[in-house]
Amino acid sequence: MRAAILSIGSELTSGQTVNTNAAYLARRLQEAGVACARHLAVPDEAPVIVDAVRETLAGHHLVILTGGLGPTFDDVTASALAQATNRPLRFVPEVGRRVRLFYRAHHRRLNRLALRQASLPRGAQALPNPVGTAPGIWLELNGPAGGYHRTLVALPGVPREMRAIMERSVLPRLRRMAGRSSIATRTLRTVGLVELQIQEALRAVRIPRVMQVGLYPNLLAVDVRLTVTGGSLPSARRHLNRVERALRHHLGEAIYGQDDQTLEDVIGKTLTRNRLTLAVAESCTGGLVSDHLTDVPGSSRYLIMSVVAYHNRVKQELLGVPEATLKRYGAVSAQVASAMARGVRRCAGSDLGLAITGIAGPGGGTPRKPVGLVYMAVSDRRGTVVKRYQFHGDRLAIKSQAAQLALDLLRRHAANT
Amino acid sequence: MRAAILSIGSELTSGQTVNTNAAYLARRLQEAGVACARHLAVPDEAPVIVDAVRETLAGHHLVILTGGLGPTFDDVTASALAQATNRPLRFVPEVGRRVRLFYRAHHRRLNRLALRQASLPRGAQALPNPVGTAPGIWLELNGPAGGYHRTLVALPGVPREMRAIMERSVLPRLRRMAGRSSIATRTLRTVGLVELQIQEALRAVRIPRVMQVGLYPNLLAVDVRLTVTGGSLPSARRHLNRVERALRHHLGEAIYGQDDQTLEDVIGKTLTRNRLTLAVAESCTGGLVSDHLTDVPGSSRYLIMSVVAYHNRVKQELLGVPEATLKRYGAVSAQVASAMARGVRRCAGSDLGLAITGIAGPGGGTPRKPVGLVYMAVSDRRGTVVKRYQFHGDRLAIKSQAAQLALDLLRRHAANT
DSSP states (O other): OEEEEEEEOHHHHTTSSOBHHHHHHHHHHHHTTOEEEEEEEEOSOHHHHHHHHHHHHHHOSEEEEESOOSSSTTOOHHHHHHHHHTOOEEEOHHHHHHHHHHHHHTTOOOOGGGGGGGEEETTOEEEOOTTSSOOEEEEEEEOGGGOOEEEEEEEOSSHHHHHHHIIIIIHHHHHHHHOSOOOEEEEEEEESOOHHHHHHHHHTSOOOTTEEEEEEEETTEEEEEEEEOSSOHHHHHHHHHHHHHHHHHHHGGGEEEETTOOHHHHHHHHHHHTTOOEEEEESTTTTHHHHHHTTSTTGGGTEEEEEEOOSHHHHHHTTOOOHHHHHHHOSSSHHHHHHHHHHHHHHHTOSEEEEEEEOOSSSOOOSSSOTTEEEEEEEETTEEEEEEEEOOSSHHHHHHHHHHHHHHHHHHHHHTO | OEEEEEEEOHHHHTTSSOBHHHHHHHHHHHHTTOEEEEEEEEOSOHHHHHHHHHHHHHHOSEEEEESOOSSSTTOOHHHHHHHHHTOOEEEOHHHHHHHHHHHHHTTOOOOGGGGGGGEEETTOEEEOOTTSSOOEEEEEEEOGGGOOEEEEEEEOSSHHHHHHHIIIIIHHHHHHHHOSOOOEEEEEEEESOOHHHHHHHHHTSOOOTTEEEEEEEETTEEEEEEEEOSSOHHHHHHHHHHHHHHHHHHHGGGEEEETTOOHHHHHHHHHHHTTOOEEEEESTTTTHHHHHHTTSTTGGGTEEEEEEOOSHHHHHHTTOOOHHHHHHHOSSSHHHHHHHHHHHHHHHTOSEEEEEEEOOSSSOOOSSSOTTEEEEEEEETTEEEEEEEEOOSSHHHHHHHHHHHHHHHHHHHHHTO
16 A cells, blocks of 8 residues: 655745654554655645645555644635545534534634534545544545545644544554555664764675665664565564664664664663662753653653753852862863762762763854863762763754763663663 | 755655754745745655656756765665766766765775765766765756756755755855745744634734735644735835734734744843843753753853752752642642742742743643643742643643743743843
8 A cells, every 4th residue: 555645734845844744644654554655745725735635646545634624714625625536525514513512612612714624525534633623534535437446534734633633543444454564664773873884784784685774863863774565574573683683783782772762761761670860960951851851751750850050150059069170170071070960969869960061052162172062971879980072063953962972871871780 | 936845765754754854945945035835755765766856857946855865875866866867977086085085084984885975967066065975966957959947956864964055055056046036924923822813813914915824833832924925025024014013913922023033032032131040940841941941042141050850859958849838739739839930049049930840741640630730930039920721732742832831931021020
């Protein structure tokens, strides 16, 4: 089954909004055994949508469309769909009733325009929206003389609503349609290596013909994605297991997890398993490390506290970094990173202390301490380890890279504690 | 000039990576006076790329392509381009020399594969890559008998390299090609209102025919994007100014900024202008508010410190929240939010204290205090203001919404301080 994702929205084609919906949909499709062959995004102009719907329907068995189903004037998808498929819009009383109920339940006055959302192309099924008013649309289309069969699914563009309808109504149907899938994928996630280093490792591994390998760098983390097409699922799994073993042999600890696992997930598991608690002192990362750590449900069990010590006074008074150390070595130094890690650990009474200090820029750099210079330290009862890095890029890129490697430092340290 | 963005990469079509490159390119194209009519993403398989290049070239004057130009085995774009345009690849010694120089400058051993990047389609110009090895490709194409003229630009998929080549080489040429542009856009950014409330306001405003209005919600922030096509730039500006004034009249303080301005930018400007300092105590947002605040260059001038007080002990010992208050009202309460805001302000000696406490979930909710319940408070020498919110969604959505409204609370308070 060939699928395409069609995203409707001028906010997408103009670049105002990043198309996160398409990535989510593609991932969920793949997990349901449906490979996505293209993403197309077009502005919310009715004639353009009509053409785009016809074009994608011609080349794909399944088209998932998002956007333009809401109640406002710039929501023109339903009527464009009607035109593209020659299925005039019909008011569906059952959907109208649900729209009214939603407004009542949320103590909001029913907007007359909201009822527009209850008009669907003839023959379409409404997919209930558990978190909003615009229903999803499921439409089965048959070509002349049964020449082809197509499925068109339209979902709202609001990510929360799109996801809710996808999970509840669309995926169960697609899984049934896809039957036993021959697609198996595995992603090995690495941190701290560059793309070419991973490619060197790959060269030493025999990759079977049925497997594709893709490398996906994100700053200082590279994902290695293995995809097997064709064959049976057990044979695909055997291939994946063999290649994974070989890559783990070559890449070692640089592989921190797989598939959806994040660095903070792995850290959370390790800290929980080893019953360790943590405190963090951030300077140049400004809270980003703590934000990542607290994305993990249950992180309150091991993260005692975190301090963004932007001001030297905070480094001194709260974290106990000696004034002399700050004066002698400067706030961005191995000595201050160590003292911050020890200090935050002492202050929180935690097993581990993690600290980051650096120059995120664009200002504040000097020839001896340029923008992008970052020291990070991890401290426990056995002592303190410090690392020095020189990152490149703008302020946000430096914050992100520093956060990636600080989490990695913590991960490696916690695993060996 | 009609432009299309063509993104190459199986990591995009499979959803592993979100296509941030396309959004960046579209924004920069629009600023250069080039409207982007579609985004297309396809997997990195040579025959698919060949078809996609031909297809987008047929319907657009300008095609900007990204991805698959690197040195590794899955980088097949250059040869696909050669095939799609009937321009065989030629090794360009000058580019080869730059690749060698780059490796030498970065003290890395020259990988033989890296030299593949010096082979370009016949007639193509190489666009220097200041931060990596893969050059950009600029290719002018003429149809049979001068029937049409097309420009094809190919850039690496690594965002940093793509952006560097775009800024340095592509945009200056495109600006010259686009000449005086008739496109003017303005985005008014709001926070705290839902889409339909903004639409009510829009109904009271006369929108000229040449203007399109788009609403782009992101959780609790909605951007109102005004676009004028056609006419002269001064007349477009007059239209934009008139509609902006009318919307400001109706939406008032809910409009926090415009175009690329973020809430944290606006807060930074206000705090700097009013010479105010700030300290933050976060619980359920876990560092996200501080991360946003420190995305602003120079934020170290007003942000003294920030504490992620995940553990009650930290709320008591560091922020001075009385144990009795915690016991009586619970950590998620108006009383504790107030005490945290006052406490962090006192601890940091700052003018303002901002605090957030809530239940991000998925666990930890009770019937009386469900997941998504968040209290936030801002404190200054005049007193403390507390707000209570009930958010919906998953852990990350609750963190994000709480951060949006906490920043908004701070923005409104700082503006009136």
